[in-house]
Amino acid sequence: MDAVKVNLPSHEYKVTIGAGALGRVATFLTTDLGSSPQHAFVIADSGVPRSFVDSVVQAIGANGCEVRVETLTPSEQDKSVETIHELLKQVALSGHTRADPVIAIGGGVVGDIAGFVAASYQRGVPVIQCPTTLLSMVDASVGGKTGVNLSVESSNGEQSLLKNLVGAFHQPRGVFADIEVLESLDERYRVSGLAECVKHGMIGAGVGIEHAGLMDWMLEHSDSIRRFDPVTIQELVVRNVSIKADVVVADERESIEAKAGGRMLLNFGHTFGHAVETIGDLSPDASRPELAPLHHGEAVALGMMAACNAGLSAGLCSQDVVDGLKKVLEAFNLPTRVGGLPTTLKVVERMSHDKKVSGKALRVILPTGWGKCEIINDPDPEWIMDGIDSIRA
Numbered sequence: 281m282d283a284v285k286v287n288l289p290s291h292e293y294k295v296t297i298g299a300g301a302l303g304r305v306a307t308f309l310t311t312d313l314g315s316s317p318q319h320a321f322v323i324a325d326s327g328v329p330r331s332f333v334d335s336v337v338q339a340i341g342a343n344g345c346e347v348r349v350e351t352l353t354p355s356e357q358d359k360s361v362e363t364i365h366e367l368l369k370q371v372a373l374s375g376h377t378r379a380d381p382v383i384a385i386g387g388g389v390v391g392d393i394a395g396f397v398a399a400s401y402q403r404g405v406p407v408i409q410c411p412t413t414l415l416s417m418v419d420a421s422v423g424g425k426t427g428v429n430l431s432v433e434s435s436n437g438e439q440s441l442l443k444n445l446v447g448a449f450h451q452p453r454g455v456f457a458d459i460e461v462l463e464s465l466d467e468r469y470r471v472s473g474l475a476e477c478v479k480h481g482m483i484g485a486g487v488g489i490e491h492a493g494l495m496d497w498m499l500e501h502s503d504s505i506r507r508f509d510p511v512t513i514q515e516l517v518v519r520n521v522s523i524k525a526d527v528v529v530a531d532e533r534e535s536i537e538a539k540a541g542g543r544m545l546l547n548f549g550h551t552f553g554h555a556v557e558t559i560g561d562l563s564p565d566a567s568r569p570e571l572a573p574l575h576h577g578e579a580v581a582l583g584m585m586a587a588c589n590a591g592l593s594a595g596l597c598s599q600d601v602v603d604g605l606k607k608v609l610e611a612f613n614l615p616t617r618v619g620g621l622p623t624t625l626k627v628v629e630r631m632s633h634d635k636k637v638s639g640k641a642l643r644v645i646l647p648t649g650w651g652k653c654e655i656i657n658d659p660d661p662e663w664i665m666d667g668i669d670s671i672r673a
């Protein structure tokens with residue numbers, strides 16, 4: 281079993297990574313939460329094989345804790361304030377106190393929802409994250425960002441889903457990433473999680489010398505990563521969680537505005553990516569429209585390609601960086617182009633519209649070299665348009 285520490289000054293916690301990690305949750309509650317909790321509220325993902333959820337629930341219950349389980353079928357539409365409201369009512373009715381934990385067992389959607397429920401109930405109760413997708417293990421479960429999407433209608437009648445606009449920073453007390461649970465994850469979600477690993481590789485060299493080699497390591501081990509060999513996947517998760525932990529410790533609340541530092545770098549590929557993700561009817565394979573909509577990681581892969589090409593257009597990075605990223609994404613069957621994009625202007629509007637509604641100026645993360653990125657405020661629209669055009673199939 282591996283462990284990565286997130287050494288935040290206010291609150292240090294451990295990410296336990298390995299086969300059987302879920303078996304450690306019950307003991308953690310009695311030994312590490314102060315006193316044994318009387319109640320626990322489990323928010324479980326319906327996609328996770330029930331046996332994993334049941335074993336956690338039984339082990340916690342055996343310690344005399346009353347466990348309530350709510351099962352959610354994750355979707356971006358239901359990652360909403362309405363879902364939070366329903367869950368908060370259930371938590372209140374279960375007799376939950378401030379000392380009692382909320383436990384998320386699921387992918388990024390369930391983790392973000394459960395984290396926000398825990399952050400809001402009585403101004404904050406402990407949350408334990410048990411990520412069950414690769415994406416949530418390497419990214420979403422670590423770092424304390426929680427929240428939901430907001431659906432708004434603007435003055436021109438256009439409906440927008442503003443991703444993760446409502447939320448709170450609420451660090452977990454512990455994270456348990458059980459590699460065995462990934463066996464049931466379907467191929468497309470496995471690949472989708474790899475996109476966030478590539479993202480970490482693309483910012484790694486700027487975060488610390490020890491993280492500079494992630495992309496090359498991923499390419500070297502691409503066969504066993506594609507086969508989802510458990511030993512290689514465990515190392516992949518450890519390497520990625522280490523990068524995420526270092527970025528979060530350096531800038532917990534995304535408050536560093538410097539060009540090359542801070543948590544904002546983790547948004548590499550996401551400004552473009554969110555725009556294509558929310559277009560709705562795009563497929564990662566132009567010949568298979570039934571695969572629409574894009575999954576989060578697929579949109580991030582396209583977003584990173586667009587950002588790299590925007591960086592090339594801005595003169596910030598060389599063609600080698602663009603070619604290198606394409607090679608890595610292709611090695612993992614991630615899309616680098618997409619069919620059916622609306623006009624470039626419409627995609628730019630989509631990016632700017634979301635920012636305008638949320639009161640933020642357009643800001644993108646562009647590469648400056650292999651494994652290094654910078655934050656660019658108010659980028660030249662030409663660069664953005666070049667980036668979008670570069671991913672058009």
Ligand SMILES: NC(=O)c1ccc[n+]([C@@H]2O[C@H](COP(=O)([O-])OP(=O)(O)OC[C@H]3O[C@@H](n4cnc5c(N)ncnc54)[C@H](O)[C@@H]3O)[C@@H](O)[C@H]2O)c1
Nearest residue numbers: 327328354387388389412413415416419420425461464465
């Ligand atoms: N908080 C953060 O820092 C952060 C970072 C990155 C992404 N996110 C969020 O994470 C979400 C995406 O997460 P995701 O990719 O995990 O998607 P997801 O939560 O939608 O899960 C993907 C699918 O996998 C299923 N599933 C989960 N575990 C499974 C298992 N072990 N076996 C079989 N099926 C399983 C789910 O039911 C779902 O159908 C987005 O909403 C994104 O905004 C948050």
